[in-house]
Amino acid sequence: DAGITQSPRHKVTETGTPVTLRCHQTENHRYMYWYRQDPGHGLRLIHYSYGVKDTDKGEVSDGYSVSRSKTEDFLLTLESATSSQTSVYFCAISGRGAESGYTEAFFGQGTRLTVV
């Protein structure tokens, strides 16, 4: 299994509070991603990183920010949590593969976030 650890695994928070989710990898992969998964929507990309301090927005980035100060850690912050951000959040990583430029994305175990 790819070395990806998400923390926390479960969190309940109140509306309006800031929340930070952490993704830690031991694979030294260049790319890291945050997705959210909601019924009927599949997985939607929030933000991704293509190197230390290099990040870009995905399709559902409003209300979220990210930081990557070192290769192994990618943080997702909900600046002021809302009920619409109740979801399961997945971190993923990808790096150089033998066959092509990059490997497929490998996923962490997910964080279930509930905003009440």
Next chain:
Amino acid sequence: ELKVEQNPLFLSMQEGKNYTIYCNYSTTSDRLYWYRQDPGKSLESLFVLLSNGAVKQEGRLMASLDTKARLSTLHITAAVHDLSATYFCAVDESGGSNYKLTFGKGTLLTVNP
């Protein structure tokens, strides 16, 4: 904006039957991936398809890619209950130095005895 459409979204089938899940996408790409997700679990990589005409097989599952038609298929042969899961296709829309995947909404497969 890249669109990735899977169909069907829900599939209920009997053990022993064959079926195909389709994945259409809206932009030029020659890298497509299939994932499996069991309830309450993470996503597991099934297949990596990296060129037009690529075909990969693992057990009762076979995936193929037609980049000209912008279509990938996941074929299930003689389904068994253990194949019940949600299957996602994902397309790499980068074509360049930045690499990110856009996912379809998934196909919930239920295999009944």
